[in-house]
Amino acid sequence: MSTDPYIWVAAILTLGVFSFLLRDNPFFCAVEHLLVGLSTGYMFCTYWHNVFVPELVTPLWEHGAGSEAHLWAVVGICFLWACKYVESVKDLSRLALAFWLSIDLGLAIPTEMEAGVIAQVVGTMGVSFNGPVEEIFGNVVLVGGTLAALTYFFFSKAHKGVVGATAKVGTWVLMIGFGASFSYILLSRIALLIGRLLFLLRDWLGVIH
Amino acid sequence: MRWAATTLYKIYVRSNCQTMVFFVLLAISPGLSAHGLAPAHNVTAQDEPDDGGGVIQVRWEISESGGVARYEIIRMKGAGATDGIVVGVRNGAQDSFLDEGDEHAIENDVDYRYTVRAVGADGETADSEPSAQVRASASWLDTTLAANMVAVIVFAAMFFVLVMRGRRGKPLYIRPIDALEAMDDAVGRAAEMGRPVFYAPGLHSVTQPATVASIGLLSRVAEKSARLHTRIMVPNYDPLTWPVAQEVVRQSFIKAGRQEEYDPDDISYLTSRSFTYAAAVAGMIVREKPATNFLFGHFYSEFLILAETGAATGALQIGGTDSTAQLPFFITTCDKTMIGEELFAAAAIVGDDPISRSTVKAHDWFKVALMVLIPTGIAVGMLADFGMLEELLHGLGVGDPAAAASGIVEALRGGR
Numbered sequence: 001m002s003t004d005p006y007i008w009v010a011a012i013l014t015l016g017v018f019s020f021l022l023r024d025n026p027f028f029c030a031v032e033h034l035l036v037g038l039s040t041g042y043m044f045c046t047y048w049h050n051v052f053v054p055e056l057v058t059p060l061w062e063h064g065a066g067s068e069a070h071l072w073a074v075v076g077i078c079f080l081w082a083c084k085y086v087e088s089v090k091d092l093s094r095l096a097l098a099f100w101l102s103i104d105l106g107l108a109i110p111t112e113m114e115a116g117v118i119a120q121v122v123g124t125m126g127v128s129f130n131g132p133v134e135e136i137f138g139n140v141v142l143v144g145g146t147l148a149a150l151t152y153f154f155f156s157k158a159h160k161g162v163v164g165a166t167a168k169v170g171t172w173v174l175m176i177g178f179g180a181s182f183s184y185i186l187l188s189r190i191a192l193l194i195g196r197l198l199f200l201l202r203d204w205l206g207v208i209h
Numbered sequence: 210m211r212w213a214a215t216t217l218y219k220i221y222v223r224s225n226c227q228t229m230v231f232f233v234l235l236a237i238s239p240g241l242s243a244h245g246l247a248p249a250h251n252v253t254a255q256d257e258p259d260d261g262g263g264v265i266q267v268r269w270e271i272s273e274s275g276g277v278a279r280y281e282i283i284r285m286k287g288a289g290a291t292d293g294i295v296v297g298v299r300n301g302a303q304d305s306f307l308d309e310g311d312e313h314a315i316e317n318d319v320d321y322r323y324t325v326r327a328v329g330a331d332g333e334t335a336d337s338e339p340s341a342q343v344r345a346s347a348s349w350l351d352t353t354l355a356a357n358m359v360a361v362i363v364f365a366a367m368f369f370v371l372v373m374r375g376r377r378g379k380p381l382y383i384r385p386i387d388a389l390e391a392m393d394d395a396v397g398r399a400a401e402m403g404r405p406v407f408y409a410p411g412l413h414s415v416t417q418p419a420t421v422a423s424i425g426l427l428s429r430v431a432e433k434s435a436r437l438h439t440r441i442m443v444p445n446y447d448p449l450t451w452p453v454a455q456e457v458v459r460q461s462f463i464k465a466g467r468q469e470e471y472d473p474d475d476i477s478y479l480t481s482r483s484f485t486y487a488a489a490v491a492g493m494i495v496r497e498k499p500a501t502n503f504l505f506g507h508f509y510s511e512f513l514i515l516a517e518t519g520a521a522t523g524a525l526q527i528g529g530t531d532s533t534a535q536l537p538f539f540i541t542t543c544d545k546t547m548i549g550e551e552l553f554a555a556a557a558i559v560g561d562d563p564i565s566r567s568t569v570k571a572h573d574w575f576k577v578a579l580m581v582l583i584p585t586g587i588a589v590g591m592l593a594d595f596g597m598l599e600e601l602l603h604g605l606g607v608g609d610p611a612a613a614a615s616g617i618v619e620a621l622r623g624g625r
Contacts, residue, residue: 020491024495024496035480035489039481040479040481104414110357125586125587128591130591130595153549154573155384155554155572156382156383156569156573178537179537181533181534185537
């Protein structure tokens with residue numbers, strides 16, 4: 001059995017989380033609140049020490065009024081955001097939110113288009129039907145499945161007739177894909193469970209080696 | 210010099226005057242050893258295209274003498290400068306270096322020249338002739354993303370055409386989505402049971418598409434809950450989604466005329482650690498026993514904990530996500546599921562205005578374009594596979610059909 005106090009704390013907290021499998025109980029409740037408090041506090045410290053102080057406070061402190069303009073813009077946005085807590089001017093906080101939303105969404109559009117559309121289309125168009133039979137079969141399934149799945153996500157027509165039949169094929173393709181994904185991810189979860197059990201039985205109790 | 214020695218040796222072996230050549234070799238051998246390292250040559254430097262500037266590509270032809278342990282790439286600032294700084298090192302077999310100014314930044318629109326210094330194993334060095342002057346500059350357009358830009362322009366054009374049509378009052382049909390139609394009944398179930406409604410808006414930031422859609426659906430659920438005097442609980446993962454969710458729920462309660470029933474504490478921030486969030490939400494679900502759980506947005510591996518806990522408490526669950534990895538778990542644990550883009554379409558239908566519906570329509574038109582483009586691309590690829598593409602291009606009067614066919618195949622199978 002381990003004599004390391006950190007191992008003991010980790011093991012007790014692990015058992016606390018596992019106790020939820022039986023029913024909700026004060027032990028789990030205590031561990032849950034501890035986790036929430038710790039993680040939020042940790043996140044605050046991370047942002048404070050890694051972002052807020054070195055990226056904003058320190059440069060402003062060192063250069064004062066001569067600091068770069070964008071830092072003052074950030075300060076302005078921070079104040080706008082803080083207006084949320086003053087009833088008479090709280091609508092100003094929406095400006096900060098709108099600024100941030102528009103910048104982030106604008107940056108996301110090319111990335112989404114590249115990774116979510118262009119790369120997929122090029123990958124599908126690039127298949128070859130000039131090879132071994134099994135490769136040709138695989139490519140037929142790939143292209144046919146892609147077109148059928150696209151039809152399923154076509155919202156401008158009711159799923160009736162040809163569109164409905166094709167969408168039905170698309171549903172099957174999706175479900176088979178989800179089934180494969182489900183089993184794959186389930187295995188990874190079992191690996192996580194084995195990891196925790198190993199921690200308890202080997203690192204804490206020392207009953208296995 | 211090594212090539213010279215090799216050539217002389219060949220002459221020595223093949224010629225009839227071996228003794229004479231031997232003495233010539235003997236005479237020049239000290240010189241060969243003293244000046245054995247040849248410099249790299251034909252050093253060229255050019256601005257890296259399609260970037261924001263500050264990057265220069267340097268190329269050279271490797272030393273003919275061999276025996277080079279490494280090349281040191283030296284950057285000289287200014288047209289007439291002879292001294293420079295070592296900005297990179299390459300091994301003896303490499304012939305290029307991308308100077309990204311990691312340690313010594315490159316200024317845009319400033320003249321630089323490069324020299325490549327060959328360094329032998331014994332420390333002997335040989336400097337190349339400097340490259341021609343080069344300037345780094347920022348590009349207005351990244352031409353490698355041309356397809357991306359065309360796709361965005363086409364999509365935007367479709368969107369604006371459809372918005373104009375929608376505004377003129379032309380009805381925009383969107384097929385029913387099962388999970389969306391079940392949402393009102395699910396809130397009604399909670400009202401009948403006298404239990405709260407639970408809404409998780411996902412783990413992504415409020416700027417991500419799935420969260421934007423989720424917030425749209427939240428307004429519908431919150432308004433229905435307010436009308437039915439039902440408590441709605443929205444625990445948040447993202448600290449910036451939290452105020453947005455608060456505002457949306459508050460507006461929905463005002464719209465329903467139940468402003469006094471709005472409780473900001475029910476729209477709470479928990480934590481931004483996924484499994485901690487899952488543990489906290491699981492605890493909330495078990496203690497509050499909501500009649501209906503709505504799980505819309507982007508989730509990660511913690512989702513199964515949330516949904517399985519909800520299912521174990523007997524709650525009706527309706528979910529939707531754009532996360533393909535988590536969709537199998539949505540389908541197995543939720544009574545109704547919005548798969549991928551159904552989530553976005555549902556959010557647009559809830560909006561019930563021409564712009565929202567036009568977005569879905571534009572997506573559909575774009576999908577039709579892709580469904581035409583994919584088989585066309587495959588057909589062109591097949592023509593190339595069977596050697597018919599060149600003939601076709603020749604028949605169409607293309608100047609250099611072989612190069613054109615090669616370019617098309619490269620675009621289809623090797624790039625954009």
